[in-house]
Amino acid sequence: MNYSRPISLFLLVLTGFMLYACSKNEGTNEPAPVSNDSFKTGMLTHYADQLIIPAYANLATRLSALDTQINAFLDQPSAGTLNAVRPAFKDAYLSYEGTSAAYFGPAGTLLLNNYLNTFPVAPGKIEQAVATGTYNFELPVVNDSIQGFPALDYLLFESGALGKFTGPQATARKKYIREVMSRMKTLVATTLTQWKGTYRTTFINSLRTDVGSSIGFLVNQFAFEVDLMKGPRIGWPFGKLSNGIVFADKSEGYYSGLTHDLAVANLLSLKNYFAGEQGNGIADYLVLLKKEAIAKQVLAQFDVAIGALRAIPQPMAASFSQNPAQVEEAYRQVQKLLTLLKTDVASATSVQITYQDNDGD
Amino acid sequence: MVIEVPGGNRPVSIAPLVTFRITFGLLMFFSLLRFWLRGWITNLYVTPTFHFTYWGFEWVQPLGNIGTHLLFSLLIVASLLIVLGLLYRAAIIVFFLGFTYVELIDVTTYLNHYYFISLVAFLLIWLPANRHYALDAHFGWTTRRHKVPAWTVGILRFQMGLVYIFAGLAKLNSDWLLRAEPLKTWLPAKSHLPLIGPYLYDEWVAYLFSWIGAGYDLFIVFFLMNPRTRQVAYLLVLGFHGATALFFPGIGMFPYVMILSSLVFFSGKFHSRILSFLPGKKKPTPPGAFRYIYPKTMTVLLAVYFFFQFLIPLRFLLYPGKLFWTEEGYRFSWRVMLMEKAGAAYFTVKDESGEKSYVVNNGQYLTPLQEKMMSSQPDLLLKYAHYLAGIFKEKGLENPRVYAEVYVTLNGEPSRLFLDSTVNLAAQNLSWFHYPWVLPYKNDL
Numbered sequence: 001m002n003y004s005r006p007i008s009l010f011l012l013v014l015t016g017f018m019l020y021a022c023s024k025n026e027g028t029n030e031p032a033p034v035s036n037d038s039f040k041t042g043m044l045t046h047y048a049d050q051l052i053i054p055a056y057a058n059l060a061t062r063l064s065a066l067d068t069q070i071n072a073f074l075d076q077p078s079a080g081t082l083n084a085v086r087p088a089f090k091d092a093y094l095s096y097e098g099t100s101a102a103y104f105g106p107a108g109t110l111l112l113n114n115y116l117n118t119f120p121v122a123p124g125k126i127e128q129a130v131a132t133g134t135y136n137f138e139l140p141v142v143n144d145s146i147q148g149f150p151a152l153d154y155l156l157f158e159s160g161a162l163g164k165f166t167g168p169q170a171t172a173r174k175k176y177i178r179e180v181m182s183r184m185k186t187l188v189a190t191t192l193t194q195w196k197g198t199y200r201t202t203f204i205n206s207l208r209t210d211v212g213s214s215i216g217f218l219v220n221q222f223a224f225e226v227d228l229m230k231g232p233r234i235g236w237p238f239g240k241l242s243n244g245i246v247f248a249d250k251s252e253g254y255y256s257g258l259t260h261d262l263a264v265a266n267l268l269s270l271k272n273y274f275a276g277e278q279g280n281g282i283a284d285y286l287v288l289l290k291k292e293a294i295a296k297q298v299l300a301q302f303d304v305a306i307g308a309l310r311a312i313p314q315p316m317a318a319s320f321s322q323n324p325a326q327v328e329e330a331y332r333q334v335q336k337l338l339t340l341l342k343t344d345v346a347s348a349t350s351v352q353i354t355y356q357d358n359d360g361d
Numbered sequence: 362m363v364i365e366v367p368g369g370n371r372p373v374s375i376a377p378l379v380t381f382r383i384t385f386g387l388l389m390f391f392s393l394l395r396f397w398l399r400g401w402i403t404n405l406y407v408t409p410t411f412h413f414t415y416w417g418f419e420w421v422q423p424l425g426n427i428g429t430h431l432l433f434s435l436l437i438v439a440s441l442l443i444v445l446g447l448l449y450r451a452a453i454i455v456f457f458l459g460f461t462y463v464e465l466i467d468v469t470t471y472l473n474h475y476y477f478i479s480l481v482a483f484l485l486i487w488l489p490a491n492r493h494y495a496l497d498a499h500f501g502w503t504t505r506r507h508k509v510p511a512w513t514v515g516i517l518r519f520q521m522g523l524v525y526i527f528a529g530l531a532k533l534n535s536d537w538l539l540r541a542e543p544l545k546t547w548l549p550a551k552s553h554l555p556l557i558g559p560y561l562y563d564e565w566v567a568y569l570f571s572w573i574g575a576g577y578d579l580f581i582v583f584f585l586m587n588p589r590t591r592q593v594a595y596l597l598v599l600g601f602h603g604a605t606a607l608f609f610p611g612i613g614m615f616p617y618v619m620i621l622s623s624l625v626f627f628s629g630k631f632h633s634r635i636l637s638f639l640p641g642k643k644k645p646t647p648p649g650a651f652r653y654i655y656p657k658t659m660t661v662l663l664a665v666y667f668f669f670q671f672l673i674p675l676r677f678l679l680y681p682g683k684l685f686w687t688e689e690g691y692r693f694s695w696r697v698m699l700m701e702k703a704g705a706a707y708f709t710v711k712d713e714s715g716e717k718s719y720v721v722n723n724g725q726y727l728t729p730l731q732e733k734m735m736s737s738q739p740d741l742l743l744k745y746a747h748y749l750a751g752i753f754k755e756k757g758l759e760n761p762r763v764y765a766e767v768y769v770t771l772n773g774e775p776s777r778l779f780l781d782s783t784v785n786l787a788a789q790n791l792s793w794f795h796y797p798w799v800l801p802y803k804n805d806l
Contacts, residue, residue: 037552037559207553210611231722240720288562289549293775335707339768342705343776350550353703354729 037207039288044204044214046280048195051273055098056192062092063185070156070181074174077165085156086256093149093258097265100225101273104217105203106194112187114141119232120250121150123158130169130176137183149253151180157255209350218273218282219341219351225270226338230331233263234309238320238327248317260316264309267334271302282349291348298340305333369515369660372508372650374629375493376636379446381517382490384621385481386444389456392614393437402433405470406463409728411748413468413741416791421465432459443485446495450486457482468741469734473697474615477524480670481622484520487659488513489651494636499644508650516663517625520670522582527674527695529578536685536699537575541567542772543701544574551608577601585626598623609698680795685771686802688738689795704736704769704779708746710753713760721749737769739780739799746786763787777803 069088073081096117103113115137122144129135129146137147145151155161155177164173195203206214235241237251237259251259275281286295308330312319319327346353396402406423414421423429436459442452461479464470491497492506536542545567552558560566577597584594602616624632653659677690684691685700708721723732726748735741746763753761762785770776777800780786784798 040552209550235720236722241722243717243719289546339705339776343703343768343770347701347703347770347773348546350547350701352733354733 039285040207040215041204043276043280043282043285044206046276046278047214047218047273048200048203050277050280052099052102053192053195053200055095055102055269056188056195059092059095059099060185060188060192062088062095063181063188066092067181067185070152070177073156074165074177077162077170079162082156082162089152089156089256090258090261093153093253093256093262094265096149097262098269100266101218101221101270103221103224105199106191108217110187110191111140112191115145115187116148116184117150117252118145118148119150119252120144120247120254121154122146123154126151126154126176130172133172135176137179147180148184152177153253153255153258155180157257159255161255211352211354215282215285215349216351219346219349220353222270222274222282223338223341223346223353225266226334226341229263229266230334230338233259233266234327234334235331237317238324238331240331244324246320248320251317251320254317257315257317260309260312260314260319263316264306267302267306267309271299271306274302275299282345286345286348289348291344294340294344294348298337298345301333301337301340305330305337308333369512370510370656373511373514374633375489375507375509375651376629376632377514377625377627378488378490378509378517379494380632380635381622381625382446382449382485383444383494384624385485386440386442388614388618388621389440389460389478390437390444393433393440395614397430397433397437402429404728405730406466409467409731411726411731411745412466413731413735413744415465415468418465421462423466429463432463435459436463446491446497449491449495449497453482453485453490457486467731468744469731471692472613472615473695474613474618476693477618480520481517484516487662488516492651493646494639504651505644505646506649506651507646510651510653510656512663513651514625514629517622518582518586519667521622521625523667523670523674524695525578525582528697529575529580531674531694531696531699532571532575532578534685534699536772537571540772541571543699544570546701546773547609554607574601582626585623588628591626595623595627612698615697682795682799683802686769687796687799688740700772702737702769702771703733703776704767705776706732706736706742706745706765706767708749709764709766710749710758711762711764712758713762715762717758719753726752736767737779739796740791742767742780743786743789743791743796746789747791750787761787771802774804 066085066088069081069085073085075081099107100113100117107113118141125144126146135146141147155173164170203214206212209215231240232250233252237247237249239246248254253259253262273281275283283295283299286292308326312326312330313323342353345351403426406429407426412422424432436456439452439456439459442448443456457479460475460482464475464479489506489509491503492509495503497503498505532538541564545564548561548567548570552561554561557566581594581597581601584590585598587594598620602620605612606616674694677684677694680687680689682689685702706723708723710719710721711717723735727735727745735745742765746765750761750763764782764784765780765786766782767779768776769779779800781798781800786798789796789798
């Protein structure tokens with residue numbers, strides 16, 4: 001029998017396979033799907049149109065309202081104008097928590113959450129930046145931040161804040177705040193534009209569950225945010241890493257006293273994302289995968305954790321020292337939620353909790 | 362199987378060995394290049410501050426950013442030399458040592474096909490694969506030979522057979538056959554695939570795939586060995602591994618390794634035809650087959666090698682408990698795609714009196730991939746606990762105690778406590794015996 005033809009054909013097919021295997025990069029530039037899965041498409045459309053895009057739009061609106069109040073205050077610094085900033089700041093910060101689950105795609109590329117809400121704030125670095133006028137907001141934030149919500153939180157609401165807006169340094173301080181504010185607005189506006197533009201299609205068409213897919217992003221981000229709750233939001237300020245030595249000033253929204261509200265808002269928003277509406281969330285996807293028990297368990301644990309957070313007396317910063325039992329309980333419940341997300345949910349949806357692309361077997 | 366001892370030294374065509382050498386080299390060349398281009402050298406061997414070393418190989422450490430990249434460059438050059446058959450013996454030794462060194466750096470990067478590649482590279486050191494269609498023979502640096510002892514080809518077939526059959530035997534368990542796990546979990550996630558996508562939510566598909574997979578692994582070798590069924594069997598090889606590549610792109614090069622390596626089952630005539638496409642003037646070949654100087658020694662060494670190749674995958678029988686849960690005797694046994702397992706591990710370090718207590722932020726010491734792998738494997742959890750004890754000792758904590766609260770889900774079972782969280786892991790030793798602090802597996806289903 002003449003082998004040469006089948007062999008050439010075989011080598012051709014194999015080369016094609018190899019090129020395919022080698023060229024495929026990280027799954028971000030996937031071609032449009034050739035098949036469809038109407039449930040997944042519906043779910044992702046729902047996430048884009050009903051949750052993520054409205055969340056960024058809301059954040060953009062709130063930031064612009066905050067900008068107005070901040071400008072009014074900077075034009076005429078007084079206790080009155082500063083008090084008017086407070087509710088606008090709270091609204092904007094809480095609405096940010098509504099976007100936290102979407103830290104991928106445009107937000108991921110822009111490092112949005114990193115720039116907007118890395119805490120603790122670095123008061124020393126900020127004061128130096130204001131004094132010298134040299135700082136670079138484009139550098140990724142590593143440990144502590146000089147920009148975003150934490151910077152505003154410190155600059156506007158630390159106990160002696162108002163006094164620093166009169167006197168020799170006032171002009172530099174005002175300029176700094178305006179630049180922080182303007183950067184926040186620009187970053188959010190860019191994210192929103194990209195979501196409304198091409199990324200929405202990319203997101204909805206990504207029907208896989210591997211690293212870089214939409215479902216992969218969502219599940220990873222649920223776990224990531226709950227891990228942040230267990231760590232920087234409550235665990236670390238509570239002294240979990242430091243043998244019980246409390247670092248209340250390292251908590252989120254410490255100076256404005258919003259720590260508690262932000263934590264609750266964050267978990268409420270995550271639960272909302274997990275549940276979806278009208279049968280269109282990851283919870284419903286689990287039901288479709290015949291894992292209804294896991295979906296119910298996670299939703300119930302969200303409620304338990306939110307309840308435990310709410311049971312911590314306000315202000316949270318004081319409770320870290322004064323009501324350790326309640327904080328400990330909330331910490332335990334958040335850890336339980338994290339376990340469910342990292343193990344049961346990730347397994348059931350075939351999602352790897354890792355941002356790294358790698359081979360497996 | 363293939364090494365019929367009486368005829369083990371009878372001369373056969375060298376061609377299958379040559380094709381194997383060339384395809385192996387090409388495959389390694391592309392794999393290494395792909396690994397580099399995806400940034401994995403940096404992610405896996407440069408970024409991490411801590412590595413999960415193999416017991417007894419703690420001295421194997423990454424060589425720094427430049428050093429590790431140089432090592433990979435060396436491996437890439439070596440794979441090209443293997444393809445060309447140029448300085449073959451040196452190249453394959455360098456490749457074997459270098460590749461194995463890289464694999465020994467971190468247990469969390471362990472993959473069965475990397476182990477397979479190390480083994481094959483080791484075998485190739487001893488085989489006369491550069492005696493034909495090789496620059497070594499072309500330049501006359503080594504005598505050209507058309508015939509080699511039958512076992513030099515048979516040994517590669519035998520190695521392939523071991524992989525397939527042990528992989529098949531590993532699938533003969535209740536999770537795989539009776540619950541269709543983990544495919545029941547994994548297939549619905551592939552509903553984006555054309556044509557078959559919608560069916561992947563159906564359970565019967567998972568059962569069908571599971572049973573086909575087990576049957577394929579157990580019997581494909583026998584059909585590849587039989588000349589009458591070989592062509593159909595190879596179509597099955599293409600179909601099966603093509604499908605796994607399509608369904609599970611995450612397994613990387615494995616399907617291509619198996620597709621190309623399985624060519625070794627074809628006859629010398631078949632391979633001679635393929636090789637005749639290669640360029641180069643045909644020079645006269647001296648009469649006579651390739652012979653080893655010490656055939657007896659080779660036979661003994663081979664027997665020892667394959668004795669261990671049998672023993673290692675069976676060592677799990679010596680351990681109590683469910684293998685998938687404890688993973689004692691799991692690695693180096695051709696257990697591929699058998700588990701959907703995920704864990705969450707929370708470590709607390711205490712001082713000797715238990716008064717001081719520090720929760721550990723794993724992200725501070727491990728990459729996400731390392732943390733994921735560590736969270737469900739007892740020996741890695743123990744290694745990490747020892748590492749943490751060292752870190753906290755340096756920080757000034759005397760006789761640190763390390764406790765782990767670990768939850769693991771296995772093949773669709775609800776997540777459960779994995780280790781005895783009251784045991785001080787810092788005081789437990791790495792061991793080849795069963796770890797009593799791993800809690801027994803429980804099954805609700």
